[in-house]
Amino acid sequence: MPREGFRTDTTSLATEGTNFQDFGTAFARAAAALQNGLASVNACAPTSGEAPAPEKGQVEGFVQGLTTFADKADMPPWGDDEIGEKFGIAYEGLQTGMFESMKHLAQELTNIGGALGAMAKNHNENESFNEQLIRQEQNDVDFAAGGGGTTSSISKVT
DSSP, X not given: OOOOSOOOOHHHHXXXXXXXXXXXXXXXXXXXXXXXXXXXXXXXXXXXXXXXXXXXXXXXXXXXXXXXXGGGTTSOTTOSSHHXXXXXXXXXXXXXXXHHHHHHHHHHHXXXXXXXXXXXXXXXHHHHHHHHHHHHHHHHHHXXXXXXXXXXXXXXXX
């Protein structure tokens, strides 16, 4: 007859904790790449601590000069028409919060992963301690009943 109660798959819990941490790290890299990519087209500032996108080479600059209007070189990437201006106002007003939110989300995903790993470790330690406590209690009951058990003391399981 199976035991009743909760069963915790601590191996899966620990594995998923590692997956969350990896996902948080990958998300942070993707967010930094997005911000640096937008910075390369003058749509925002680059991420702090990261080098801005490399300058264009002479050939690439020459080709771009031939395919764009010289008077539009300092224009934001969304343009200066009515729709572009409206988008720019909305985007510039939200970009700082957006990048802060993405950074915060990446950190929280990593924190959740660490917490899941710690939960698995703590659950295993708690189960080991409880099993040792039950074995000691059974030995004490057997000894008191004359069954030949031995008395023992619980030491902290680490």
